[in-house]
Amino acid sequence: MKTQAMQRLAASSPKPHDAGRAARAWLAAYLASVVAVTFVHQPVWLAAALAAAVAAAGPARWGLLRRTVLAVLAFNLAVSAGYAVIAWWQGRYSGQYLLMINLRVVLLVFLGFWFISRVNVLRALGFSRTLAFVATLAVGQIGTFTRIIRDFRLAFVSRNPVRASLMSRGRHAAAQAGHLLDKSVYGAADTAMAMRSRGCFDD
Amino acid sequence: MHIPDGFLSPQTYLPAYGVAAAAWLWAAKGLRQRLDEQTVPKLAAMTALAYGLGLIMVPIPGGTSGHALGIAMLALLFGARLAFLSYSLVLLLQSLLFGAGGITALPINALAMGLVGAWSAAAAFRALRGVNETLAVVAAAWLSVMMSGLAVALVLGVQPLVAHGADGTPLFFPFGFSIVLPAVLLPHALIGVGEALLTLFVWRFARKRNWCPA
Numbered sequence: 001m002k003t004q005a006m007q008r009l010a011a012s013s014p015k016p017h018d019a020g021r022a023a024r025a026w027l028a029a030y031l032a033s034v035v036a037v038t039f040v041h042q043p044v045w046l047a048a049a050l051a052a053a054v055a056a057a058g059p060a061r062w063g064l065l066r067r068t069v070l071a072v073l074a075f076n077l078a079v080s081a082g083y084a085v086i087a088w089w090q091g092r093y094s095g096q097y098l099l100m101i102n103l104r105v106v107l108l109v110f111l112g113f114w115f116i117s118r119v120n121v122l123r124a125l126g127f128s129r130t131l132a133f134v135a136t137l138a139v140g141q142i143g144t145f146t147r148i149i150r151d152f153r154l155a156f157v158s159r160n161p162v163r164a165s166l167m168s169r170g171r172h173a174a175a176q177a178g179h180l181l182d183k184s185v186y187g188a189a190d191t192a193m194a195m196r197s198r199g200c201f202d203d
Numbered sequence: 204m205h206i207p208d209g210f211l212s213p214q215t216y217l218p219a220y221g222v223a224a225a226a227w228l229w230a231a232k233g234l235r236q237r238l239d240e241q242t243v244p245k246l247a248a249m250t251a252l253a254y255g256l257g258l259i260m261v262p263i264p265g266g267t268s269g270h271a272l273g274i275a276m277l278a279l280l281f282g283a284r285l286a287f288l289s290y291s292l293v294l295l296l297q298s299l300l301f302g303a304g305g306i307t308a309l310p311i312n313a314l315a316m317g318l319v320g321a322w323s324a325a326a327a328f329r330a331l332r333g334v335n336e337t338l339a340v341v342a343a344a345w346l347s348v349m350m351s352g353l354a355v356a357l358v359l360g361v362q363p364l365v366a367h368g369a370d371g372t373p374l375f376f377p378f379g380f381s382i383v384l385p386a387v388l389l390p391h392a393l394i395g396v397g398e399a400l401l402t403l404f405v406w407r408f409a410r411k412r413n414w415c416p417a
């Protein structure tokens with residue numbers, strides 16, 4: 001999922017100004033939709049909005065819906081089950097509430113996934129040059145750090161045929177964190193020089 | 204600890220955006236005056252670091268593990284302001300790029316984990332450093348997790364009071380303080396132990412490298 005997001009960010013467009021305007025319009029529409037959804041408390045309207053969003057999402061709709069359900073499953077299941085037990089015990093159970101909260105969460109998360117599947121978010125953040133700068137640099141580094149952590153984890157698993165002790169796992173976590181800190185400090189200096197050599201700070 | 208979208212009422216997240224905006228301006232104030240070739244890459248690197256630290260699994264006594272928050276580590280090594288800004292950017296990128304967390308929950312998550320966590324870590328460290336440095340680092344990390352958890356729990360617990368229907372049915376997060384406080388704080392007391400150990404290891408590593416602590 002994260003790799004796909006990175007690839008979308010790297011994709012170029014022939015008209016960057018138009019693409020930037022479109023991305024900012026999508027961002028504004030997304031934010032307005034999210035706020036509007038939180039003012040709706042009728043399950044029937046939330047269900048209608050979810051159906052409309054799914055229908056409008058095009059061919060990617062089922063993949064997005066699957067991602068959405070997987071993303072919210074654990075938290076919503078815990079809250080819903082906890083609510084059902086406690087409210088039933090207290091004699092205040094409301095099926096309408098359960099339907100409403102789950103529909104709202106699914107709709108909001110679906111809108112988020114739909115938005116990021118359609119829009120180059122770094123372009124959408126282009127209203128602030130500094131924010132776009134920092135976000136672009138950070139996203140590049142995040143990709144590197146994600147790979148490092150995965151490599152560390154796989155190496156640790158391969159070195160420990162049985163479950164490692166608490167102290168070993170603590171040392172391993174500390175080694176990962178120390179490596180990331182090192183890489184951040186030196187990476188910042190490298191990036192500064194690279195940006196300077198390309199004239200990023202000249203104007 | 205992240206609150207997802209859909210569980211916070213507009214009565215909560217809209218004012219929270221106002222408070223968070225003021226806090227972001229305050230935190231960026233020093234940086235904006237010197238946004239040059241050093242600070243922009245450094246802020247980006249710290250943002251990526253905060254994201255990376257969140258991917259590290261912290262061992263918890265009992266055989267399980269949770270993920271590191273890393274905010275105490277950032278606050279002790281780079282200062283509360285930079286830690287708060289970096290963590291906020293991580294939350295923004297997580298919600299906009301990867302669909303994790305939520306855009307309505309962003310200000311609460313940023314204030315709870317980024318600001319309260321960083322502040323409490325820095326304050327505990329300053330208060331206890333004169334007594335014993337190891338104790339100060341451990342207390343700072345543990346307290347940052349607990350205070351962040353407390354802030355999140357308080358915001359969640361207030362939802363049934365500020366947003367409910369005419370018959371008293373909640374409209375957003377359904378549980379009050381009596382349920383949400385122990386549900387959030389008890390597991391985080393254990394997560395905090397793992398976070399404290401990790402922070403101590405990294406603190407000692409950083410001292411060996413002669414990094415300038417905040």
